[in-house]
Amino acid sequence: MAIGRPSPSSSQTPDPGAARRTSRARGIPEATVARLPLYLRALTALSERSVPTVSSEELAAAAGVNSAKLRKDFSYLGSYGTRGVGYDVEYLVYQISRELGLTQDWPVVIVGIGNLGHALANYGGFASRGFRVAALLDADPNVVGSTAAGLPVRHMDELEDIVVSQHVSIGVITTPPGAAQLVCDRLVEAGVTSILNFAPTVLTVPDGVDVRKVDLSIELQILAFHEQRKAGDEPAGDSVLDRAPGPVRAAAAKLRRAAGGGKSAEPAKNAPAAQGPEDDLSAVMPA
């Protein structure tokens, strides 16, 4: 029945439930929360151009969303607009920043300084909006000495000390998939309660810990799906069987299983999907 770890819930990004409970507590829907940063970015741009007020229609266009949706989103934060005029840009910037918790300082650790970790350390979006890279960590002794984005790469052994002493509550994982769960466990154990996971692995965490994942491969696969649809390329296969009624399917399934490990029938001819081994280790960090 229970597979893998028993009690901890393996919540991931698109999972309602855990995250929902948190935000619905005082009413802001998760979908709205996910859009607030988008609005904030558009508002910041307006603020820099010294635009005093903006209508929901304009702001919605800038953020690429429906204007009614935007108004409803803002209504969850309170009523910060003026009918007939629009929204006060500066005030809204402040309100959203406050709601997102950006008026405080968020120290962040990045674990796994490969290509991606290195890129993230240099990423401007980290420095802005109250996020501060507290430390870069890696297990590889060859990397530990070096610096990235002006910061020294420190050894994994210092993880617990850093998290505790610097009050780090957000961790970013850019390790190879094999190491991700271990790193995650150590982060959580040390006190981190929010994790941004770039490794292509499902992380299992205790309740109360949020995990969001960013998976480049998944994004590409979703695009490929739609791309295939656009090309009118209905996947052929044995689609006649797929919806066949009753015992027909059963017989087919039995045959498939009987064919054994030798990738029988259709799959054998052209299936680059199941490519080389170690799909798990070659990703995210080559080294």
Add this chain to the structure above:
Amino acid sequence: MAIGRPSPSSSQTPDPGAARRTSRARGIPEATVARLPLYLRALTALSERSVPTVSSEELAAAAGVNSAKLRKDFSYLGSYGTRGVGYDVEYLVYQISRELGLTQDWPVVIVGIGNLGHALANYGGFASRGFRVAALLDADPNVVGSTAAGLPVRHMDELEDIVVSQHVSIGVITTPPGAAQLVCDRLVEAGVTSILNFAPTVLTVPDGVDVRKVDLSIELQILAFHEQRKAGDEPAGDSVLDRAPGPVRAAAAKLRRAAGGGKSAEPAKNAPAAQGPEDDLSAVMPA
């Protein structure tokens, strides 16, 4: 009424509608499509361990989802399971691969070879599952000569030629935000119909073009929101006013606007959110 560009729809990742139309055409819900790569990864791992069959319960645990959800997802693809036994791993790998369009070759161009573009070029997840980096492009002459991941970085001018001659239909944008829309337009013009955007900008594209975005800053902000909630740190502010009835709010709003550009009242004291200028240019690629 119409703001910015008129006809092209600025579809983005979390937008139903455009993407929905495509996938609902023959019935697979978007939410299901987004989970298929997850199942595929878990199945590939099982396949490498030569596990012949797997139950929905086991696979669901490995993918971090509800087992009923998984079964329903698979039911959209057809009935590939056997009651009392489970699913044939190899066969399911093939079916999902086929449905996602991974049985064919997908040449991809990466535009903007800064830190992130460099990291993506080396990313193992690209090479796998039928995706192939067709070319790396950049506008900076200093970068154009170099190589990344064994591939030469070519100049933007070659974009159109490459897309056309290599039949590239998927483009990845890792440029600074300021250049993203221009690059996007050129990609689309050349024939690209799917774009993965890492630049923190809302891209506007014509109908029929899919855009998915990955924004690290947004992910962090969402985590910060939940983190703040966990800390029981109800944002204080003038929450009394927020839900005040009638004319009270109006007067307050009037005051805010009258205060002018000088970030009055609350915002002034501590608002690191509206930090240094050029939030738009320092992100994604420092160079």
Add this chain to the structure above:
DNA sequence: ATGCGTTTGTGAACGTGTGCACAAAGATGG
């Protein structure tokens, strides 16, 4: 003051997604 044009805030309808719970279907052992 009054009326007019504009824009917010939200009620209501609809579509999508999720999860429970269970009947039907198949495997397996006697």
Add this chain to the structure above:
DNA sequence: CCATCTTTGTGCACACGTTCACAAACGCAT
């Protein structure tokens, strides 16, 4: 061939998210 056990496939109810449409609210000009 029958009984039993396992697991799929799905009907159903509910929660969530989106969009329309419109009344109420506000500024402004007269």
